[in-house]
Amino acid sequence: MDLTLIVVLVIALALFFDFTNGFHDTANAMATPIATGAMKPKVAVTVAAVLNLVGAFLSTEVAKTVSGGIIREGDGGVQISPEMIFAGLIGAVVWNMITWLRGLPSSSSHALFGGLIGAAVVGAGVSSVDFSVVLSKVVLPALLAPLIAGLVGYTATRLAYTITRRRDDKSERGGFRYGQIFTSSLVALAHGTNDAQKTMGVITLTLIASGALGAGSGPPLWVVVVCAFAIALGTYTGGWRIIQTMGGGLTEVKPTQGFAAEASTTATVLASSHLGFALSTTQVASGSIIGAGLGRRGSKIQWSTAGKIVAAWFITLPASAAVGAVAALIATLGTPGLVVDAVVGVVVIGGIFLLSRRRPHEQGAAMEVDVAATSVLSRRRARRLEKRGRIDTPASGVEAPFVRLDEAAPTVAPRGTLSGGTRPDKEENR
Amino acid sequence: MIDWSAFVVVALVSLFSAAALVSLYSLGLRLLTLEGRSTARAAAGYACFVVCALGVLYGIYLIVPGLHG
Numbered sequence: 001m002d003l004t005l006i007v008v009l010v011i012a013l014a015l016f017f018d019f020t021n022g023f024h025d026t027a028n029a030m031a032t033p034i035a036t037g038a039m040k041p042k043v044a045v046t047v048a049a050v051l052n053l054v055g056a057f058l059s060t061e062v063a064k065t066v067s068g069g070i071i072r073e074g075d076g077g078v079q080i081s082p083e084m085i086f087a088g089l090i091g092a093v094v095w096n097m098i099t100w101l102r103g104l105p106s107s108s109s110h111a112l113f114g115g116l117i118g119a120a121v122v123g124a125g126v127s128s129v130d131f132s133v134v135l136s137k138v139v140l141p142a143l144l145a146p147l148i149a150g151l152v153g154y155t156a157t158r159l160a161y162t163i164t165r166r167r168d169d170k171s172e173r174g175g176f177r178y179g180q181i182f183t184s185s186l187v188a189l190a191h192g193t194n195d196a197q198k199t200m201g202v203i204t205l206t207l208i209a210s211g212a213l214g215a216g217s218g219p220p221l222w223v224v225v226v227c228a229f230a231i232a233l234g235t236y237t238g239g240w241r242i243i244q245t246m247g248g249g250l251t252e253v254k255p256t257q258g259f260a261a262e263a264s265t266t267a268t269v270l271a272s273s274h275l276g277f278a279l280s281t282t283q284v285a286s287g288s289i290i291g292a293g294l295g296r297r298g299s300k301i302q303w304s305t306a307g308k309i310v311a312a313w314f315i316t317l318p319a320s321a322a323v324g325a326v327a328a329l330i331a332t333l334g335t336p337g338l339v340v341d342a343v344v345g346v347v348v349i350g351g352i353f354l355l356s357r358r359r360p361h362e363q364g365a366a367m368e369v370d371v372a373a374t375s376v377l378s379r380r381r382a383r384r385l386e387k388r389g390r391i392d393t394p395a396s397g398v399e400a401p402f403v404r405l406d407e408a409a410p411t412v413a414p415r416g417t418l419s420g421g422t423r424p425d426k427e428e429n430r
Numbered sequence: 431m432i433d434w435s436a437f438v439v440v441a442l443v444s445l446f447s448a449a450a451l452v453s454l455y456s457l458g459l460r461l462l463t464l465e466g467r468s469t470a471r472a473a474a475g476y477a478c479f480v481v482c483a484l485g486v487l488y489g490i491y492l493i494v495p496g497l498h499g
Binding site (some may be wrong): 055058059061135136140144148149151152153155156157159160163164173175176179182183186189190193259260263264266267268270271272274275276277279 | 432433436437439440441443444445447448449451452453455456457459460462463482486489490492493494495496
């Protein structure tokens with residue numbers, strides 16, 4: 001067996017996984033600031049990319065195991081071969097591309113776990129997988145993360161609206177935009193320190209398995225550098241489809257909600273990573289946004305979108321496991337199998353990319369930048385007009401389809417005709 | 431199996447820290463945008479933002495492994 005070929009393939013694929021991880025997770029940090037106009041889309045992804053790059057260099061510790069205990073590896077367990085890592089990465093990358101095409105935020109680590117499980121089942125049998133760890137590390141957290149983040153996001157949003165409630169119809173909630181810049185930057189930095197490290201771990205463990213590095217050694221500098229740049233480049237590319245889903249597909253996000261949601265995401269992610277109960281950042285971020293949506297009276301949650309996202313979380317593991325298993329099966333043919341795997345993988349990834357270009361009416365990558373930029377511009381323009389007393393709220397046009405049927409539509413009435421008093425829908429429009 | 435006590439701790443800490451940060455920031459905004467602002471109000475408003483900034487710095491401290499070993 002050609003050990004150098006497989007090592008090169010694993011490194012290349014791991015870096016591509018790192019890249020997909022970056023653009024998959026830009027949305028966690030930057031979807032709400034982009035949606036509220038706190039940062040322009042290009043500025044937001046640039047800030048996120050730089051913070052991911054910095055974060056990757058700050059993470060010093062690299063995981064001792066590839067799968068984090070899901071596969072019984074190491075002493076007395078199975079040896080995870082480079083072929084299994086390769087097949088697992090194919091599963092993870094393909095699933096990341098599919099969810100990106102559909103604009104669904106899903107956990108990249110879960111995709112990697114799934115791919116490895118599939119590869120391990122084929123390579124070493126079902127007994128090599130510790131299903132109780134799968135339950136406690138993947139399945140239950142996927143249920144709990146959105147619940148806890150939703151509760152935190154809801155509470156934070158209600159508090160923010162209660163504290164800034166005013167009797168005169170003037171709102172200064174635009175000030176929450178500045179706060180969003182800080183909270184979302186923290187999420188991006190945390191992402192860099194956590195996720196680049198996973199790829200560094202995969203590459204380092206592969207190098208150790210191939211004998212290029214001594215057992216127990218840390219990642220060489222070049223591994224750190226390329227992983228950092230791969231995740232930063234992916235982040236900069238921006239998964240606009242996922243940003244759209246999280247920034248506007250779940251619920252229309254106002255600055256107050258955006259700030260509350262990002263603060264909840266930051267608090268929950270930091271608490272979970274430092275108090276010993278790991279939660280997926282993607283799932284926490286989605287939960288916070290839903291919670292923030294529930295917290296503003298008069299806002300609507302698109303539950304069908306939320307349902308699709310949750311369904312994707314639960315399919316992630318088995319789906320990437322299936323792809324990983326098939327890839328591992330082909331890889332058992334030896335070097336020709338690896339080449340077939342690599343070629344098929346490239347074709348599938350290229351095909352998904354082409355598919356994303358062929359449906360620009362849905363969410364073409366280039367178009368989305370324009371759409372996002374225009375929406376920011378038009379909000380600004382709308383605010384300017386609002387100050388001159390021409391129209392009443394920046395988002396009246398957006399709001400219109402979601403006006404509640406049980407109330408007269410207050411958002412379309414010109415501001416001048418509204419008498420004082422409290423009007424929740426109106427009051428909380430920012 | 432799942433560590434429920436750790437889960438409850440994470441839930442409570444997240445809830446309180448997010449609520450505290452958002453409340454302080456909102457209070458700061460509120461104090462600075464009140465009609466007829468006085469020096470005392472402005473000072474209180476800025477104090478709220480300073481505490482928020484400290485919260486963000488603590489977040490960075492937690493994120494960067496080199497800072498807390």
